[in-house]
Amino acid sequence: MNRLWLLAVVVANAMLAWVPVSSAQVKGSIIGPTTRSYPVAIAPLKNLSGPSAADVATRFADIVGRDLILSGYFKILDRSAYIEKSEASGYTVDSINFDNWSVIGALALVKGAYTLEGDNLTIEARLFDVYQRRQLDGRRYHGSVTELRRMANKFADEVMAQFTGERGPFDSRFAFVSTRDGKFKEIYVTSADEGDLQQITRNQTLNVSPAWSPDARSLLYTSYKRRNPDLFLIDLNSGRETLLSQRPGLNLGAKMSPDGTKIAVTVEDEGNADIVVLDRNGKVIRRLTDSWAIDVSPSWSPDGKQIAFCSNRTGGPQIYVMSADGGAPRRVTFSGNYNTSPAWSPKGDVIAYVSRSEGEFNIFTIKVDGSETRQLTQSAGNNEDPSWGPDGRYMVFSSSRTGHRKLFITDAAGSSQVQLTHGGGDDTSPAWSRWLE
């Protein structure tokens, strides 16, 4: 009876498979992190399956283009300027007239083709260096037509691998809290291009702090739907929901360990918030903090051995790190009197957090040893809730810079900040999943 209505999440069904079309030779930094707006043309896919095959051709190109714009490295050349039309041209290095692409300013080109038979979609996509007139990468994807989005996201991640030396973060999903459908804070899930936005909760109360399981199939979240802020785990494929923690008071800000076996969560004891570790069934394994002060917002190190958290034990809130087995915490932040929301990078080296100064909230990073504080946002509204992407190069955060709070993506240096979510209402508390399996 507690089952949510059908959530058509395609992510975990993994009918999708890819094979390299040819061995890619060049992997390296053709463009560096300081390069911006590398011009790419993304041609609609050529239709090899006869007439009336839906909008696969342009949707693939649109999603790849959207992902690449979010990365901050690329600009996508306007399709109306393309001289070589997909249906009347080839998509291999020998059959492309590269002059038609260099003349419009493209340095890189994505071309390819698709066949659609019933629901079975095959996409072949290739990436070319226009100047050198050679193929950098090629991929063939098979799967259901419902997996078109994943094929595009995977290909965008490959394009980023070719140009930056590291796989991109877009074959993944985002969970967040939003008031877009009215005044209630409900939880939503979307891919980077927003084309598959799904509402996960519909209880018309308050829902906060969504967090992914490492396999990106389930979400932890806290809801007031039973009046007390209880902790739930929902499986996005089946819609099956489990009430994990219902102690009186807060059951808040839960995060699953990187191996998926444990859950760190804030619970309340006589008004005081402390962090405990639960097993997957919600049973308390150990108490991590036991101070009179507020201890909230645990974030696991990628090896699962340490936990960063926020505590006001020395006055205002500061970031601390402690062993996941317990012991004495070590204070990490010393600058400023309001530092919250720690998010440990998947690369392990830095912790992102929120700091308040001069009435403004901004995103910072700091090395785990407490050195090298770096400010990522400034003079652009309030910026909060950092959550790292699967590659540890990018993070998502919420910002009020456009009026309403919306989600933005930034690289770890803060040099590229691109709006991720649009539409009405406030979008807050984003959680970026790992790569889909």
Next chain:
Amino acid sequence: MGKRLLGVAVVGLLVAVLGVGCSTKKKGAQAGAEGSGMGEEGLGTGNSLDKYRAGTLGSGEEGPLKDIHFAFDSYELDESARNGLRENGNWLKDHTRAKAEVEGHCDERGTVEYNLALGAKRARAAKDYLVTLGVSGDRLTTISYGEELPLCHEHTEECWAKNRRAHFVVVSE
């Protein structure tokens, strides 16, 4: 079972009357799925979450107990807060069968999770003071809503000050 169904129907009716409107929005499958959640919530007690759902938070009747207020990132009780608590304590001592829920709230600034913890501290600080005044602790429960249920929506200090509050709801008499 019949009783439970009746309960769901009564809550549904109440929700419809209050204009929350979920019953009209939901299609069959959805209503079935989360309908059980609705049924578990019971009849409204007039706490801030109920008022928020009914669209009356900040404009409805305030009840016999007064809000008290806090400084930013603080759960200390200043003199004004202690005076308010003495008044609330007197009312509770005059109404010996009354029980109250103490809600802790914050302004919009700062982090959702930290503010939920701060709201818990504020509610607890208010409860503890009432207990020192002689109100029995088992008559008082606490809950934090953090920054989630503001009374006032402008981004000004005047508005924020109103939102940094402990609110008291009489839950039974």
